[in-house]
Amino acid sequence: LFGDQLAENLIEIDNPCEGIRLHGYVANPTHSRSNNRQQYLFLNGRHIRDRALQHALGEAYRGLLLTGRYPICFLNLEMPHAQVDVNVHPSKQEVRFQDGGAIYSQLLGTLRSKFLSTDLVARGDVQSLTARGNEDEIAQSTPQTSELFQWAKQELGNTSSTESSTPPFMAFDTRAVGVREGQQYASSPPTIAEEATDLASEAKGTDFLRVDPTSSPVGTAHFSPSALQIHNRYIVVENDEGLEIIDQHALHERILYEQLRDKVLAGELERQRLLVPEPVDLADSEAAAVLENREILARVGLEVEPFGGRAVLVSAYPAMLAHRSPAEVLRSLVEQLLTEGKNPGPRDVLDELMHGMACKAAVKYGDRLTLEEVASLLAQRHLAQDHHHCPHGRPTTLVFTRDQLDRQFKRI
Ligand SMILES: [Zn+2]
Incomplete structure (x- = not known):
């Protein structure tokens, strides 16, 4: 059943x-x-x-x-x-x-x-x-x-x-x-x-299943969930129901994607203007894709102009990616443009670009996080509308209820 x-x-x-x-x-x-x-x-x-x-x-x-x-x-x-x-x-x-x-x-x-x-x-x-x-x-x-x-x-x-x-x-x-x-x-x-x-609720209601909180060595952690980063990838959190395993990159990406989406749709994205616009050489198809999508790129903060031939001039780029070079930002966004399926609508292109930016800006799978970073990530997840899925639809979090664990260990 x-x-x-x-x-x-x-x-x-x-x-x-x-x-x-x-x-x-x-x-x-x-x-x-x-x-x-x-x-x-x-x-x-x-x-x-x-x-x-x-x-x-x-x-x-x-x-x-x-x-x-x-x-x-x-x-x-x-x-x-x-x-x-x-x-x-x-x-x-x-x-x-x-x-x-x-x-x-x-x-x-x-x-x-x-x-x-x-x-x-x-x-x-x-x-x-x-x-x-x-x-x-x-x-x-x-x-x-x-x-x-x-x-x-x-x-x-x-x-x-x-x-x-x-x-x-x-x-x-x-x-x-x-x-x-x-x-x-x-x-x-x-x-x-x-x-x-x-x-399920009948099973939960059975009294002998209840754990006496005082007998639990880890405590039930009702108000301050204890969290642990494992393998530099996942965060394990104990909660009232059981435990959650969070994919650190997927969750961070989701949070950044939503922040980005809200700002982009409101036209309030911070951009970094370059004092000296930077020329970037691209392949023919890439340069064509960039110039064709100039307006959409501008909405996500990347401003480009034609510079003759296959080169384009970057005059501004999104501040959230300020730790990367303008050329690198442009190249990764071009990649997003080119992987978009045939005849995408403008909203699909915009979404794909925002996914790409959120992915680039998020902590990576494999990054060691400090306790403060883990805490801040967990604190922010409740601000996201859907913190259960990364922008690509993959789950960010798996939940194992204590009931399920009890079942797997044949305690029920
Ligand atoms: Zn990603």
Whole structure:
């Protein structure tokens, strides 16, 4: 039951807004797919495909998923039939919304605010960590999630029939409870995730599991977590729940990225102006990329001018990278420009540049940190909106609850 990683990591979404209700589940960003085939979107219970909504979903997960990974969702939109045309395509999978923009914003806004209020930390568990390589197969490996997927697939198979067999997962199957517009919802059976949580809390509630704080040699460290840097890479922190292992580079990068993003979007980034502009020689393709993206580079503090041929002149560069030479800063940003996929939007380019700068400015994997530096890093993480993921979507922190440790040591 507890191997059921996906079910435990579904986040419930329920947002009724001006007659349109968005309801269902999205996966914690720790669970993603290499394609978008596990994005199940329904409109009034009927399966649909909609590029705009898939895009909104991708935007909501921006910065939370690795490049090339796609979110998983099971979402149903309920809206008055008059506000949508379902007859644009014979298969009825494509629909046309009267106000597509509003639905796009509702989906994006609902997920964003949900993520901000949700603890998105990666739940570590030794078994799942060792099996992480084939996370796409998790659906097949555990009975509960495979039932869920089977149900969803079955829904796809018979979208035209109004009567289907009772799905094992009916939290948002409106037909099963006979809901029409404006009618109240019958209570749904508990979902797999809820059941798992119930069992988990039952287990936690067992008295013999409680540790007598006075018998614990390290103390329970409720108010001042003790932290330890290991292998010049990771910081191990004891907390109330258990322990956290933090990737020092990923966390620092995240914090710097958010600070940078706030400043760049507000146009308040500090830049260092060079008294004597510095010419930098580049390859043809690099010089072209730089000049093509001059305006975006200026937004992240790097000001360049053409200098004839393949050379460009750097006249200002971001102050946060002042410990590096202007040529080095330019070269690393050019690299970011060139690794961007084909036809990126300006926001993608800007994001990629900010990732690159945050990465360059952050403490490195392998840097020995002083106690003060560790403390300052830990103090700053609560300022970041999402300190659980680095800007590339990798987790910054793994959590091992004491309950999980007890299980692994066969104490429960
Ligand atoms: Zn990095």
